[in-house]
Amino acid sequence: MQMNTPPRSTIRLTRRGRLALIATGAVVAGTAVAVPLLTLDDEEPKKPTSLVIPEGWRASQIYAAVDKALELPPGTTRKSLDKANLKLPIDAEGNPEGYLFPATYPLAEDTTPEALLTAMVDTANNRFNRAPIAAGAQRNAMNVYQAVTIASIVQAEAATKADMGKVARVIFNRLERGMPLQMDSTINYALNRATLKTTLDDTRIDSPYNSYQRMGLPPTPIDNPGEEAVRAAISPAPGDWLYFVTVKPGDTRFTADYAEHQRNVAEFNAQQKSQSPRR
Secondary structure (H helix, E strand, O other): OOOOOOOOOOOOHHHHOOOEEEOOOOOOOEOOOOOOOOOOOOOOOOOOOEEEOEOOOOHHHHHHHHHHHOOOOOOHHHHOHHHHOOOOOHHHOOOOOOOOOOOEEEOOOOOOHHHHHHHHHHHHHHHHOOOOHHHHHHHOOOOHHHHHHHHHHHHHHOOOHHHHHHHHHHHHHHHHOOOOOOOHHHHHHHOOOOOOOOOOOHHHOOOOOOOOOOOOOOOOOOOOOOHHHHHHHHOOOOOOOOEEEEEEOOEEEEEOOHHHHHHHHHHHHHHHHHHOOOO
């Protein structure tokens, strides 16, 4: 998350981002589950009856998934935004990023992209605009849209659900101290990519999503967070942490001491080097 801090080799949003079209009506919130369709040689494959949107997918991934699920030309769902009449916060300025709620949505023969996008946004509004999330955002002197933006960073950065509250606290602590967030996930969003490596040149890009160069929160969420990430954003864990790095799976270290953080980063680098294939 920090300049000179290699990104963590842990689950990131694209690690969660596997298209999951399931042929059942079961409701699965925020978990990608793929159920293969078994067919006889002389049978046509059955169309899926549900579309799973995993936690942490970006809007661009969701548009592509809807196009594929509905067997539409690529780009159709993105173009349908103008017709969808989505009930988004004013701050969103028509951009549904953050409000395409991760869950399982039913598919019918006549399902349209507009209907799916509307269902996702309506689900998000139903979850986000009621207590305790709305009240929690107000308690932390922010609006719901800002809370969802923080939650999207938490979703992308936290190695595990148990770490979400701590990552949220790091974000709050840095904002309160007037420090740039310096989150690799925002750089990845700006560059429309997913990687575990952020270079010095990456941190110099001219983008409102460059949290190394810009102060405060990015202008929009950077993915579509699940409910646990949103809860972490309104109720961060208590602590004075300003830095974190996942040295290895299951070992994420949070600290307020930069020298200690640098030692953790050095250990992370050594761990990565030892795992690199030798030529």
